Amino acid sequence: MANELELKYGCNPNQKPARIFMQDGSDLPIKVLCGRPGYINFLDAFNGWQLVRELKAATGLPAAASFKHVSPAGAAVGLPLTDTLKKIYFTDNVELSPLACAYARARGADRMSSFGDWISLSDVCDLPTAQLIAKEVSDGIIAPGYTEEALAVLKGKKKGNYNIVEIDPNYEPAAIERKDVFGITFEQGHNNLKIDSEMLSNLVTENKNLPEEAKRDLVIALITLKYTQSNSVCYAVDGQVIGVGAGQQSRIHCTRLAGNKADIWHLRQHPKVLGLQFVPGLGRANRDNAIDVYISDECEDVLGDDVWQNFFTLRPEPLTAAEKKEWLASFTGVSLGSDAFFPFGDNVERARRSGVSYIAQPGGSIRDDQVIETCNRYGIAMAFTGIRLFHH
Template sequence: MKALISVYYKEGVEELAFALKELGYQLVSSGGTAEYLKNKGLEVVEVEDITKFPQMFDGRVKTLHPVIHGGILMRDWVEKDLEEAKRFGIEPIDVVVVNLYPFEEKLSEGLEEKELMEFIDIGGPALIRASAKNFYRVLVVCDPEDYGWVAQKLREGSISLKDRKYLALKAFSMTAYYDSLISRALSDLFEMNGVFPKFAIPVKSLGELRYGENPHQRAWLLENPLESLGITKAEVLHGKEMSFNNYLDADSSLRLVSQFQEPACVIVKHNNPCGVAIGRSPSEAFLKAKESDPESAFGGIVAFNQSVDLETAELLKELFLEVVLAPDYEERALEVLKTKKNLRIIQFFGFSHYWDIKKVSGGYLLQEEDTLDYQKLEVVSQRKPTIEEMEDMLFAFKVCKYAKSNAVVIAKGGRTLGIGTGNTSRVDSLRCAIQKAQRFGFDLNGAVMASEAFLPFSDSVELCAEVGISAIIQPGGSIRDKEVISACDRHGIALVFTGTRHFRH
């Protein structure tokens, strides 16, 4: 019986190697792995002694040989395989322990292109895939986490067919991940970021969540290693386990609050902003955001773009919240927040842009992320907006970008007064936003309205005029733009076109 051991990550592999040796396996290895095992007191046969061929090109070619791959791929239940193996002097290899060059780790080291290529493993994936393909006879171990239990089961003689299938599936998953990582990383490196007819995106599981959007759905948190920042990279400092919905809402709030330079607070409910504000301090921003919609703020997700201080923490403590996110927390603020046992406290470090992927039946939709705020700021009305109106319009348009379509945002003084989202009619979204603002006692005279897509009719302008909204920002581009502009001029409303739509379905 033979066991081939060729690993980059060597620590701990001797546990499995000793178990194999005790059971009578001949250990076959090469290069650094052979030296490592010998130093641990194990007798090892070099690969070159079996292949009768030296390793070449600084180790680029060593196990890519018929004696090795034949020993792995031969089927002991096929008579012809046994005859050919005997004819060519190929002996079966029964266990293969392999892991791969650290391409993923080397991506972050800023290596030159040719240096990085040296960390693309060729022989390793070939050995792993060959072993996994022949799992009925060959036991493949590609993850150091499996050394311990595999060694124990080998000693007990209890390796089952289910164990073999599990290890084979893990092996194929690892090589698929490895190849997809290389493919996508090189597409960035070579500046060829389009989508080939067949391609893969690398993801690795960070663990199973309690459940999905609903308790009857299973769910997992997956991480893309090519994205250096984001909600999957955030640190949970305190509180209950994050749920599927928590992650969705937290990501939405993180993205929106990161759009502002001044102290800002975003409150999200069901993946929609319900209160957004900027202020002179995080505490002022929070109070303004909460007062925008105090009903929806209950049980919400609250995000800040600056460190949470003690004053802000005391305010947060008074409200039931699911999650608080911030780039940092003062020590005393953290102590106050941690008195709420179930409150999830998250420290984030920013987010990065990648592909936006949505599931459809039979496949997926993939698009670039929406990273553009606007193409232009064109005043198309007779009345020009004031400086204050323009500031509020730009603020509201940013918020609109992160609300579900059809989306309308009413704002004044650096905070939202009413947000209408998810309606099938844009004017209905506006009605919802106005009703919310009025229900909480806001004076809409001098407020601004933002729409994430063009106004198809002048009815929205008429509604704005009725309540005193003085300025509107929208992409423009409707066949009825002239009608909308005329209505604004009739009511003395300033109108700005951005040339950029922000649908968010």
């Protein structure tokens, strides 16, 4: 290992020189096994590694994350997939290890946003996980190690130029962290806050029933938010993130954005979507685009007679607004985390439309009573954590 690594350029090609290095002169805790990762790649890698490491510590399960532009598009732990999830994640008839399940879930949360992502794994990358990654468009991966078989598969991506980074799992950062903005150095303590189910004990709503599965999903949502550009809101269910709203100035816009992504995740499981007949040989990215258009309100405008046949062997029957509403109304049990307090009850109203039954947020708004009243109206259980999770 070395204490610095020269990069091709910074955030943009005009930002040179660029490097990552250890200020104390010690060796970097990473090895580049293949490729030449860039500045943003490493930002995604180090944020993603922290996220999956904490998910595993909190749940005891292998974890994976899919990052784009320093925010997670998806994150998950390694729970088995249902037959429906296997189909919408394109993993039918594929051997899936627990780590591969975690990656399939993380990638499948928001497949449009995960196109060209950076992957983070909590465990040594095994062959089943590498074989899934080989089929997807991705910029690179960070993990604490790779089996020989997995490494051989990954080195075959991008004509041998796929970015593969190995990180020392025992590395711990310094207690104080710094960064420069406009030539001025900022300094703060590293955010070593431990997130677990104990911070969900302050249930402020009439409904105080918080099942173990909901606690797990709320913890997953909160840990994900810890590494998401603020303002941010995260929806999670069944051990995985299904919608992230990141970097919005308004909290209701976070809730809407994340809720819309969660709705798309739900709608991908509709029988009409599962029954779509694609043109043989259609690539995964084109399938994702076709599904996204089919689900959208603009489907009839976009899929004209001269377009639909490029994607489908048979012109699909439209998924009507009434069918979408009915399908989405059938989902409940979704957990939602917010990195700061809800200032108004409108966030709860929007969250409820995407199946949210459980909420964790810091509390502390002058309108907390209004937010609690809105939860009570719909039987939603809400915990005040007392902890803000801003990340910039």
